[in-house]
Amino acid sequence: MGRLFGTDGVRGVANADLTAELALGLSVAAAHVLAEAGTFEGHRPIAVVGRDPRASGEFLEAAVVAGLASAGVDVLRVGVLPTPAVAHLTGVLGADLGVMLSASHNAMPDNGIKFFARGGHKLADDLEDKIEGVYEEHRTGAPWDRPTGAGVGRVRDYDEGFETYVSHLLGVLPNRLDGLKIVLDEAHGAAARVSPEAFTRAGAQVVTIGAAPDGLNINDGCGSTHLELLKAAVIEHGADLGIAHDGDADRCLAVDHTGAEVDGDQILAVLSLAMREAGTLRGDTVVATVMSNLGFKLAMEREGLTLVQTAVGDRYVLESMKEHGYALGGEQSGHVIVLDHATTGDGTLTGLMLAARVAATGKSLAELASVMERLPQILINVKDVDKSRVTTSGELAAAVAEAERELGTTGRVLLRSSGTEPLVRVMVEAADIEQARAVAQRLADVVKSALG
Incomplete structure (x- = not known):
């Protein structure tokens, strides 16, 4: 087994x-x-x-x-x-x-x-x-x-669990959200009641989509893995921002008022500056995974913050945070852990804190997220391969080495087997998106031939 x-x-x-x-x-x-x-x-x-x-x-x-x-x-x-x-x-x-x-x-x-x-x-x-x-x-x-x-x-x-949890969320919010109009995409998932209740009680004007779970429609064309509906709804309603959760609401991705995506790296960047300002970013350090965009790393360096990187998976982020006493960590996918208030990624808490920063500063989410510039990043999921051999294949190792030589210091390559699905993820970053796309596709083809 x-x-x-x-x-x-x-x-x-x-x-x-x-x-x-x-x-x-x-x-x-x-x-x-x-x-x-x-x-x-x-x-x-x-x-x-x-x-x-x-x-x-x-x-x-x-x-x-x-x-x-x-x-x-x-x-x-x-x-x-x-x-x-x-x-x-x-x-x-x-x-x-x-x-x-x-x-x-x-x-x-x-x-x-x-x-x-x-x-x-x-x-x-x-x-x-x-x-x-x-x-x-x-x-x-x-x-x-x-x-x-x-x-x-x-x-x-x-x-009583519902009320206990909502009260906890509101109790740790640094400021109210009065004056903000926010679209929430609940992915027809576990936060369909909790999230709208918390945002509404915090003072926001809330528009909900994906908040009618029927047992079969969870994550179906909505939520943090499908942001198209949220982007359209934010623009349609003239909202200040949009928040998207996944099925169990341990993730949060966002959309600014223009409909542009704000990913987990950008959310971490915004929250790290807010927490440093509040004096709660212990060690002026943020923990993220090796999947984080190179632009996030550069932004943290520019702001004088330390970035600690771990293996992919919020459990490894959490392990590093607990071991060293860090307060903030997360993943590009939207798992964000604020360890003083949660023991795991909390999408509703993250969304509330992000919205609170918008309300407190009077700046748009687009302006706040511009603290970092995302470098072009291509991710290809290669299915139906033997993911257990991703670290032992000589053919694959040679292809990765060649790709790294081609990219030099302007990009990077990351191959990893998924911990939750039967596939291998190929990620390539480069200053030029066409180069990133070409290198990623070439490596994906090698993965398919070498591990298929």
């Missing part, structure tokens, strides 16, 4: 790859592993379970709840809420475990399971490996140690 956990939990096609049996088994295994690690020592364990609106989340939630309760864990079922809300509630309620059922920005047939440890933090790799090992051991025949009678877990709905 290959490793079930990717960079962001376990994902797959619901009821094909990710079955009820797998969800139940992983939940029981997680309870046993955390118990053995001493997490539950001296008290009856509690878990917070939430989901996005996917239809498959209904049966997967039932399986996870059943698994946890059968292992003696009391369950607080919070229903449809964003991933960062589940993480936040896991922390503030003193729960021992959090579980979120979502495949984030993936299409509707997919779903996923993310586990959070006490405090609302993602599980470390070694704990995920232990959960897999225990799950596989019992899947192949070893019986579970099952409590009976009063030892089984109890399950109840925790409807």
Whole structure:
């Protein structure tokens, strides 16, 4: 069995790859592993379970709840809420475990399971490996140690989670949003209620799109992976800016008043200057991944800020932030972590803070985002290849070396296997977009031939 956990939990096609049996088994295994690690020592364990609106989340939630309760864990079922809300509630309620059922920005047939440890933090790799090992051991025949009678877990709905999370968001906002007109694209996802409520209470005039989830339409032509509708709506309504989330709302991308995209790098640049001004950017340092645009790095250097870069994945950004005490980090894709207020990427919080900076400065988002110039960057996803060989193929290594010689100091190349999907990502930056496009396509062709 290959490793079930990717960079962001376990994902797959619901009821094909990710079955009820797998969800139940992983939940029981997680309870046993955390118990053995001493997490539950001296008290009856509690878990917070939430989901996005996917239809498959209904049966997967039932399986996870059943698994946890059968292992003696009391369950607080919070229903449809964003991933960062589940993480936040896991922390503030003193729960021992959090579980979120979502495949984030993936299409509707997919779903996923993310586990959070006490405090609302993602599980470390070694704990995920232990959960897999225990799950596989019992899947192949070893019986579970099952409590009976009063030892089984109890399950109840925790409807207060919505208000608790919205109040948290408003409580950390540096200033109100009065006078701003904002379009919110909720991706028919987990923030369809939370985000409009928070922005409205903060004083903004809100226009919503993609806020009618029916279980099947999540991420369907909308949200942070499809900004066309948001761009059109911002212009149509004469809005100051637009905010787009993905299915579980741990991401935020934006659109300025002209309809131009403002990506995660630009959002990080804007927030880093705001936090430095407020004295909350510890060490004058921002953490980002190797996928960040070269223009972001140059902007941070120009502003006298330090940029620390990590492997791709918000978990690695978070690890670096926690290890060194940094306050701000994120990814170009829109995962932004403000560690003083969240333990994971929080799209609603990010959007609120970005809008608050616009309101506080009186400057347009376009003007604020111009602190950095995005260099042309081409990203090609190569599907149906053996992504496990991306770092071992001699043919591919030679092609990358040749591309790097061609680009010199004016660009860069990055190849990596996706942690959440069966594909290899080819990214090329260059001062000239046509050169970037040509080099990226040539490398994509080599990936296909060498790994296909």
